[in-house]
Amino acid sequence: MPFEVKGAEPLSEKIAVRLTKDEKERLREDAELAGLSVSELVRRRYFGRPIVAxxxxxxxxxxxxxxxxxxxxxxxxxxxxxxxxxxxxxxxxxxxxxxxx
Incomplete structure (x- = not known):
């Protein structure tokens, strides 16, 4: 399965983060509202890129x-x-x- 490419490099690395069930659901809802995957939402929030719902x-x-x-x-x-x-x-x-x- 090929990895998505953002910029010059493929997104090949993964991290694991523990969340509560409610936190995970909130992330999913926020990502859905923004029309993004949860991964893209987290990347944009962490790296200060805009998120427009x-x-x-x-x-x-x-x-x-x-x-x-x-x-x-x-x-x-x-x-x-x-x-x-x-x-x-x-x-x-x-x-x-x-x-x-």
């Missing part, structure tokens, strides 16, 4: 879609609801910034 990306796309709809309302109404759309866009921006962290 799939659910976060779905939320980002949805918030952007809502922003586009608000823009459409603003343009279609010729600014009749500008105060409301501006407030909603401000809230969307805050949420998007929160997801980036």
């Amino acid at each position: 799939n659910t976060d990306m779905v939320m980002v796309r949805e918030l952007r879609r809502i922003g586009g709809l608000l823009k459409h309302v603003h343009i279609s109404s010729k600014g009749a609801y500008s105060r409301d759309t501006a407030q909603a866009l401000h809230e969307l921006t805050k949420q998007l910034e929160r997801l980036e962290q």
